[in-house]
Each structure stands twice: as structure tokens, then as C-alpha cells.
Amino acid sequence: MPATYTYTKTIQEPIPSGFGSETTAAEALGSRDLSGKIAIVTGGYSGLGLETARTLAEAGATVIVPARTPDKARAAVAGIPRVELETMDLMDPASIDAFAERFLATGRPLDILVNSAGIMAVPLTRDARGYESHFAVNHLGHFQLTARLWPALKQAGDARVVAVSSRALRLSGVDLADLNYENREYDKWLAYGQSKTANVLFAVELDRIGSAHGVRAFAVHPGTIITELSRHLSDDEMRAAGALDEQGRRTAHDKSRGFKTVEQGAATSVWCAANEQLGGRGGVYCEDVDIAAMAAPGSDPFGGGVVQWAVDPDIARRLWTVSENMTGVTFE
Template identity: 60%
Template sequence: MPSLQTPLGSGFGAASTAREVLAGIDLSGKTAIVTGGYSGIGTETSRALRAAGARVIVPARDTQKAKAALDGMDVELAAMDLASPSSIDAFTAAFVASGEPLHILINSAGVMACPLTRDARGYELQFATNHLGHFQLAARLWPALVRAQGARVVSLSSLGHRYASVDFDDPNFERREYDRWIAYGQSKTANALFAVGLEARGKAHGVHAFSVHPGRIVTDLARHMSVEELQKIGAVDEHGQPVIDLARGMKSPQQGAATSVWAATSAQLNGFGGVYCEDCDIAALAPEEDTTAPGSATLASGVRPWAVDPVAAERLWVLSERMTDTGI
């Protein structure tokens, strides 16, 4: 069976912006939830979806910060912390109880390369926030996604998935030495595998799932990296300003949001999912022997086979159900 990881020739590319991708698409009557929708790529995602007519809900851990960031944008804010299971339950219970369908869920929030931190359950924070929080969110929103009769769930993975597969024996670094980039890579691989697992469960209900690499964009996500580190990989210039260089995958936030909204809305993806996308298209499979070192200044494209492996996706799904005490 040929791989679904075959580029379509979408007509868009690395330079495309979210607004360009949504040109001519009317999302009136559609509801979208965008985690992290008040920072960096998430802000531009929220802005573009709202401009296309969607009702946009942004759950936020810091509602005051979110309110300030989204000032002037006609979006709805709600309190939710991806590292707090009770907070996720409260937010999702209220939405599901409303009886409203959820047409688009974009899992954009995340943390990157932070020092070893554990949540209240003892789970490593990058895996807990980037993957488990979004897993629980989607599972609790399942009735609303099914109700939409054609929902899409888009999870932001990353080039960083190449740094590590999921260590199913020790996902929380309880027995192995903690490495902030390996932990980040594991969480980004998990984001991609989640799309594979959700697609397997959702396609019969009209719910399709995708993972995306938005590009290399300097946002608040890089707050745990020093200016020196960012300069070393050419992400910021001598003045500390973000560098835009499409040849190396360095994009603006508007360009970074494009693949997310393309995956969430494009008719080219009707009827299927479970694929990893980049530059507003389905990504090709990367060779097994291809390597990308954390912090590399070089551009790499494509998805590692381990991040779209259905066997690994099923194993991760079972593990995630156990760790969050939830499922579909």
C-alpha cells in the first residue's frame, strides 16, 4: 500500500500566509478552538480563522495576557491550563454541554526545551503539556467533534520530532538522563502519532486529524533559549530580531500559521487524514538514516517514519489513555 505521505502539489508553499490560504473560503457558521491562540503562530491562526468568518474560542492559562494580545480581535476567551487535567475537564464540559458542534480544533499551544519540570502527577512537562493535555482536550471534546459531521483536528508537531521517538518505557525521564531537546522531540513525535491514532478512530465519524510542522519561527516558545543560542543557529540577527529566511525554513508568524489553517480547511484533504504536513502540503517521508541535530542551522524537510507509524500510534494511544484516565 503506498504511503499517504505523498505531497499533493497544493499550489501553496513556504511563503504562503494564513490569509492567502484562506482566501475565498467562508467559515461562517463554523466554530474553531485554538489552544495557544494568543501567542505567536497561534495569534495569527486565530486572526486568520476569524477573518474568514469562523467563531474562534481561545482557551488560555493566562487570560489577562490573552486579553491583551487579542485586543481588538473578535474572539472568545476561556480559562484552561493544559497542564491541569481538572482545568481541561471544566473547559470541555462547558463546551460540550452547550450542544454546539466543534468544526476545527487546532492544538497550537506548547512548551519547548525547558529545564526538567514535572506537573502535579509527576509527568515530564513537555510531554504532559504538548501531548497529554491536548490528548485529553480532544477526547473530552469528542462529542462536539462528532456533532460537526466533518470536523478536523490539527496538532502542531515540529521539525523537532526528528530529535527523538517516544520512549514508551520511560516517557517521563524517571530512569534516563533528562535532555531538554530529546524531551521536546519526544513530545513532537507524540503530536504526530496522535494525529495517526485519532484518524483511525475518527474517520468513521467524519473526524479527520493532521499534524503540521509550521516552520521555524521565533516566538515566545523559544523563551528557554538564550539570545546566544538563537544567534548560533541563525534564528535572530545581531540585534536579536527574528530572521526570515525561507531557504532555511525561517518564517514569519503569518507564514507559520498557514499550514495549520490549510490542514484545517483545505478541500484537497477531504475524506482522509493521519498525515504530517509542512509548507501547506503533505510532507514526504524522510529517509531513515537522515539526521537533524537539535539546534541545527540547516534545513531538513519531511517526516521520520517513526512519527507516522500506526503501530507506534496505537501504542501511544493506549499509554495516553492510561496516563490521562480518558479516551474516546
């Protein structure tokens, strides 16, 4: 029988956790044994998602990795224990439904869902419904996936959902009147920022709804890491970011700009997914393996902390309703 929960909104301020920006994913897990736990990690065959999947699996969890390119995924996860590969495309609603149906048919509970897949700074592209691609993949795809997996999350009785966001949320709030750039000029960074803000607002409202069922939600900023997420950026853009070395290779070589390794970048996702320090908490934005503080108005847009528009419960509820209407799915 699942435990009975009373919803409490976790205060948006550091615990403090005792961890930091150089903590690795394995360290962030603590001594937690995940034997018998079931996890799904989107994007779990590349970059931060792969390291997240690896860490959870090596701690004993069975990890399902849905992939748009199964052959690539199979090579990436080779050698990692207890990994199951599935097919899914976050840009395709039918593919999301089919994946969720296959998982639910197994009758297993879902203890951990890490929504890590995403796209960044791509040219204006729309899905078959006409939705802008950043918003469609980074937010709506994961919204639909979580909704379809809702029975399994509730069945676990003590589940966690992690939405991988980004400090880019400070570039843009959500424009509920024009989410798909139909009436304003498209900007790839503002579109990305809008989708990352949506990730945090999703976690805020999901936690409010899910707490009564033992489902807690978190949003995370992993840090600045060079992964395939940057594949749409030009060499000039990478050079300006300090991410092009002397040989012209894309690598994080300017440590003064706060670059992290992949192991460090996955740490906050793993901490939110499984560390017992967060027991009874949720609905917060985390960075550097701790709950982030609120950013002061007018502070450095590339600095730490989270802005009010990303954790506003009223905006979160409004976005939730819009997302239900856009996807045609609900959590009932």
C-alpha cells in the same frame, strides 16, 4: 444526519497543493467561507496560534481561545472579530475538564480544533502527577482536551483536528518504557522531540478512529519562526540558530536558514484546519502547506519530510493506550 465515512489512510506524499513555504495563512485558507463554523485554538493568543485564530475568525468562524493567562490573552485578541476567551491550563487536568464541560454545555458542535499551544526546551519540570512537562503539556494535555471535546467533534459531522508538531520530531521517537525521564538522563531537546513525535502519532491514530464519525486529523510542522516558544533559550543558543540580530534582539534575520514570518508559519495549520483540498484526507504530517514526503533513512536530521517512527500505526496505537492510562480518559 452526519455523512457516513469509510476510513482511508492518506498516502504520506505531496498532493501537490500548489502552495509553498512563503504561503501565508490567509492564502492557505483559499476562498473558504467559515461563517457559522466553531473553532477552538489552544495557544490562540500568542505567536502562531494567534495568527491561526485571527485567520479563522476573519474568514467568519467563531473562535474560542482557552488561555492560562486571560489578561494577556484579552489584550492580544483585541480587535479580532468573533473571538471568545476562556480559562484553561494544559498542565492541569481539572482545568482541561472544566473548560471542556463549559463548551459542551453550550450544545454547539466543534468544527475545528487546533492544538497549537506548547512549550519547548524547558528545564526538567514535572506536573502534579509526576509527568515530564513537555510530554504533559504538548501531548497529554491535548489528548485529554480532544477526548473531552469528542462529543462536539462528532456532532459536527465533518470536523478537523490539527496537532501542531515540529521538525524536532526527527530528534527522538517516543520511549514508551520511560516517557517521563525517570530512568535516563534528561535532555531538553530530546524531551521536546519526543513530545512532537507524540503529536504526529496522535493524529495518525485519531484519524483512524475518527474517520467513521467524520473527524479527520492532521499533524503539521509550521516551519522555523521566532515566537515566545523560544523564551527558554539563551542568547548564545539563539545566536547559533541565526535568530539574534546585530542589536542582540531575538528576531529571524538569517533568511538563508529558512526562517518564516508568523503569517507564513501559521499557513500549514490553517490549510489543514479548513482548506477544501484536504477533503476526504487525514492521518498525515504536513509542512510548507502540503502533505510532506517520507524522509529517506540517514537524511539531514534538519531537512524536510517525516520519519517512519512518527507515522507508524502500531506505535500510534500503543501510545494511544498508554495515553489513556496516563490521563484516565478515553474517547468513548
